Amino acid sequence: MRLSRAFLPVLKESPSDAQIVSHKLMLQAGLIRQTSAGIYAWLPLGHRVLQKVEQIVREEQDRIGQEMLMPTIQPADLWKESGRYEAYGPEMLRIEDRHGREMLYGPTNEDMITALFRDDVKSYRDLPRMLYHIQWKFRDEVRPRFGVMRGREFLMKDAYSFDLDEEGAKKSYYRQLLAYLRTFRRMGIKAVPMQADSGPIGGKLSHEFLVLAPTGESEVFYDAAFDEMDLEREGLSYEDDAGLEALFEEVTSHYAATDETHDEARWDAVASADQRTGRGIEVGHIFYFGPKYSEAMGLKVSGKDGDMVTPMMGSYGVGVSRLVGAIIEASHDDNGIIWPEAVAPWKVGLVTMRADDAATVAAAEDLYAKLDAAGAETLYDDRDERGGVKLGGMDLMGLPWQVIIGPRGLKNGVVEVKNRRTGEREELTPEAALAKLTA
């Protein structure tokens, strides 16, 4: 993409009305713009990141489930059937349509998926199933803040599992546990699963995933074992029940807690060399709730012996739009965002230091064409702007690699390649730079 033809507006000043760093950076670098309190438009830069995060979530979910898509607007009747309508409170955006029917903007989808499944599934042969969708949700927060971290309209992946019994439901849960660990690792962030309150049914089958970031909302305490967990080891696959159970045992055996659930006695039992503390941001929650919705909504299937069976369910959420903010909280410096490569809007930022120097422009055009042809996603700042302004913009937008081309280097036959995260700079021939960035 050529910056001269792109809509990638950057603010000169850091916005003063944003309280946390991800919100500031998302506004300043032009990822989002607020359109109402707690509601944001995703500009092209932000949208590219959002799509990459979404796609990683999708790919891991596709290994264990099927994607579908439920609508944003739901009938109130569904929520009355499950008994949640009155209880939900003012965070639910309630709507009346032109015929006076009570509707709502879905904050979550347990009720609807249970009804859909109930209407089409009649036999034990159709279980187990895992279904998910990635759809915008709405929660009418009384004081939306922190940008996309606590917005009102937000993008969420929510999956739902249906099993014949608790034994089956556990396997579904373990599969999601592995999918979540792999999902966050692929994004280049550390997310620690922490046992969470599960109500009367869940037992140990409730985990929140917290991304570690110095500005996180909760204090966290965890065992270093989480950082070193081998998620690709032999015997660990979505089809291997024993391997999945062992993973679950491993996860639950290591200490991890927020300040709310912290237990000093168990913490003291962790070797002090393995004690890690920090702050965390919740980005996912997996949760087993058994027959709660299937019972309330009359979902039953005929069992093997002809008797009727009430499926056991679980739900598995990831805050997709929230993750974009959380990744920035976890990965930035004073100059701007530092994207992990897997979610970066472009891999390479190509900058000409002198747009009025023909040799510089020719070298940049040539390298841009070659990077593009090799499939390295490149943002090319070809504008007639001062070099310093361009470099500042690239630092702010946080692309993993910068290639800086100017007359001085070209005299020696080199361009500069900068790693945004480490700040390391290398002088390379254009050919070597191309090889390095497309390796």
Added chain:
Amino acid sequence: MRLSRAFLPVLKESPSDAQIVSHKLMLQAGLIRQTSAGIYAWLPLGHRVLQKVEQIVREEQDRIGQEMLMPTIQPADLWKESGRYEAYGPEMLRIEDRHGREMLYGPTNEDMITALFRDDVKSYRDLPRMLYHIQWKFRDEVRPRFGVMRGREFLMKDAYSFDLDEEGAKKSYYRQLLAYLRTFRRMGIKAVPMQADSGPIGGKLSHEFLVLAPTGESEVFYDAAFDEMDLEREGLSYEDDAGLEALFEEVTSHYAATDETHDEARWDAVASADQRTGRGIEVGHIFYFGPKYSEAMGLKVSGKDGDMVTPMMGSYGVGVSRLVGAIIEASHDDNGIIWPEAVAPWKVGLVTMRADDAATVAAAEDLYAKLDAAGAETLYDDRDERGGVKLGGMDLMGLPWQVIIGPRGLKNGVVEVKNRRTGEREELTPEAALAKLTA
């Protein structure tokens, strides 16, 4: 995908409450389920098609514009600023949030994109720009019907162009014209651009695209030239202004009209061998509206000479969810859907005629693994069901190719490959079938 593990519910009976064939087939084959009047959940089968249609639209738009994403819920203030709020009528879903603020579920986005662009763009150097998004919209139809063809919550691609003058705006319009022609052709459907009412500003710069289908809502009359238009000819690219203008001249020179705009005198001038009539379904509309929104909302940029310039705008919509229904209207038979390959949920349907015959199952498993490894998207009906039921299901779901494996053929070393559209059947060795389907 193995059907035994999939959520792909098929109805035994054709639903009696659906009035048009696409609605019937989408319910029966399990693409959608209604969750409220005119609001649908997309089950996995339907969602796969929706994603493919969406992706084709995205790829063509990416060649000429940048994707972004505006929220579904908009503040009423924006629409008051553009002067449309009161005028819009009861099709607008009006919402009050917990603080009593007037909001609405966006039926379209001219107002919002104009405001976003206005707040970030200040100079002629930042024009032209083409921005688009693919987002759910809501129109509170008084009598929603025909399934996703006239639903209330629907997925739309809407693009917006910003140019410094009318000359520039024309080029943006021509680019979209080509993008639309290519988009629909890639989907395997015939869509004819018809000059449409453009209000006082648009002149000739307003075209509706109608998919030809026997059950279409409008009668259409058009010149056979549209069927033969070469969209990949030399000199026709998004960067070639002369080629684009020639395309526009070509499109406007050929006769095409609905019954509403039909002109007998011009029709008679078309050689009778080239006269084509039929019925059509509107799936897209491109439209130049000049300074309508930029003026109303105070969007101005500094021009080359320091004077302030009001950008000229156009909007370009595609009904993405509607297209799924329109494609079915255009492509089905008495047995079910016939997907064009580019939008098919899977390319191949693999069927075992006898799930209790070990050799049949072994041959099917082997072929399934090889098709999968070769990247041919395959739905494998491995259920313990009668062969006839499975074949009926495959016809209904409309995958382009069926591979039928049974004991009788295997004795002779062959499987049957059926083309869903033509009905042609071939007996091939499994190796030859694999080669044919992965060619």
